[in-house]
Amino acid sequence: MKQKLSVIKIGGNLIEDAAGCKKVLDLFSKMDGNKILVHGGGKKATELANQMGVESKMVNGRRITNAETLDIALMVYGGLYSKKIVAKLQSLGTDAIGMSGADANAIRAHKRPKKNVDFGFVGDVDTVNTYGIFKLLQAGFTPIFCALTHDGNGQMLNTNADTIAAEIAIAMSEQFETTLYYCFEKKGVLQDIEDENSVIKHIDSQGYDELLAYGIIADGMLPKMHNCFYALRNNVSKVCVGNTNMLEADNSEYTTLTL
Helix, strand or coil, rough: CHHHHHHHHHHHHHCCHHHHHHHHHHHHHHHCEEEEEEEEEEEHHHHHHHCCCCCCCEEEEECCCCCEHHHHHHHHHHHHHHHHHHHHHCCCCCCEEEEEECCCHHHEEEECCCCCCEECCCEEEECCCCHHHHHHHCCCCEEECCCCEECCCEEEEEEHHHHHHHHHHHHHCEEEEEEEEECCCCCCCEECCCCCCCCEEEEHHHHHHHHHHCCCCCCHHHHHHHHHHHHCCCCCCCCCCCEEHHHHHCCCCCCEEEE
């Protein structure tokens, strides 16, 4: 019987909110079993870029990463946020270790090819070093991944944190029964975007197609849901979407996605 593994992704908005960050890290530290945290940080990177007089360019909600903005991403994701999260988790008794894709050759990617848009130093994931991550978990460490990968030739790459969480969960599913958690501001996938309490508790692939057809899942939820079902179709046991309360043992107000 496979051991269980939880992969939890938190966004930059949550890290910036002191109370929200404290709560999610406290709940994460109390989770039993093997666990991995993945964090974003785009909002802070944009803020720092503005302070440094570097223009942030976005296309369809995705960041164009030139050499300057890549350096800022390295500073924020791999430095500022990573070390703050690790230090807070150590204070909560979790032996955390901050990771980028380059550390222990954990996640290799290739630079996204130029098609209609040149995204610059943005990486699409090729491989996850499951053996290395497994050895860290086995040694009692809790990996904390930021949204950075590398190409194996010395080049760091900016990579979407939702995608990194999905790719890690998929890769680790060979060894573990894996659950992927996406923590964001909403309680879950909502039937009515105006009603915070209209959480759809369970969505399978047929229900997902219906929600798409009726336009209930739209806009910013589309890429998130795409990642969720991509993970499920690649052997992740289940995916949960909701706010921080989702990590509480007795809470059921969130969305669970299965095939």
